[in-house]
Each structure stands twice: as C-alpha cells, then as structure tokens.
Amino acid sequence: MSGNSKPVDRDYHVEQEMSFAIRNKRIVRLRYDLDLRDRVFEPYVLFKSRDGRVMVGGRRVLDENDLFKPPAMRQFEVGLVNNLEVTEETFAIDDRFDSGNLSKSNEIIASVDRPA
Numbered sequence: 001m002s003g004n005s006k007p008v009d010r011d012y013h014v015e016q017e018m019s020f021a022i023r024n025k026r027i028v029r030l031r032y033d034l035d036l037r038d039r040v041f042e043p044y045v046l047f048k049s050r051d052g053r054v055m056v057g058g059r060r061v062l063d064e065n066d067l068f069k070p071p072a073m074r075q076f077e078v079g080l081v082n083n084l085e086v087t088e089e090t091f092a093i094d095d096r097f098d099s100g101n102l103s104k105s106n107e108i109i110a111s112v113d114r115p116a
Helices: 012-023
Strands: 026-032 039-048 054-063 072-077 081-090 107-111
Touching (some): 012 039, 012 081, 012 107
Antiparallel strands (some): 026 039, 026 081, 039 107
16 A cells, blocks of 8 residues: 555546456456556455545455565555556455455445345
C-alpha cells in the first residue's frame, strides 16, 4: 500500500473489472502505484476498509519487479492500480479463505466465496 495517509480517489472502472475477475475467478495482471512492471494476482475479495480505502485482497502469484518473491497473500488499494488486465486464465480458491473474517470491520463489495 502507498504511504498516503488518506484514501485515494476511487476508480470505479478498476473496481468493476476487479469484481468481474473475482466473480469469474480470473487471474489479473496489474501495475501498482509506482511499479515499473506488472504483478500477476488471483483476486479473492474486493472490500472497503475501516479507513475508507477500497482494497483488493488475494494471492500474488508473480511480481515482475522481484521475480524471487514467493507467492503470498496481499492487499492492494484499488485506486493505486494504474493498469489492469483480466486474463482468460482461471484459478482455484484456497480452501482456507473466508471473507467472513473481514466482514466484521469492512464492507465486502465482491468475494469468491459469496454469491454475486
């Protein structure tokens, strides 16, 4: 996440594309904040955090900025996504994922484990 202390402006187009990717379990390529290269990401949940940021959480499969980083669960602020491509490639959901862990403090917009 960026070092900004307040949420950036919402990008409804990116939110809509990310929601589509989540509902269809599609892998995305995104360029984030000041990155020079893309990240390959499995988006699991789109949500609004307590401080008003619209975030996407999921599993980063590949970070072209650092090819030695292992896959890991990550969150990105949607307003800082500069470029987004929803690929045709699908992913399987990690059985341990439960968006209910977020719902007590956040507004869920879309999630792989909830009906659209």
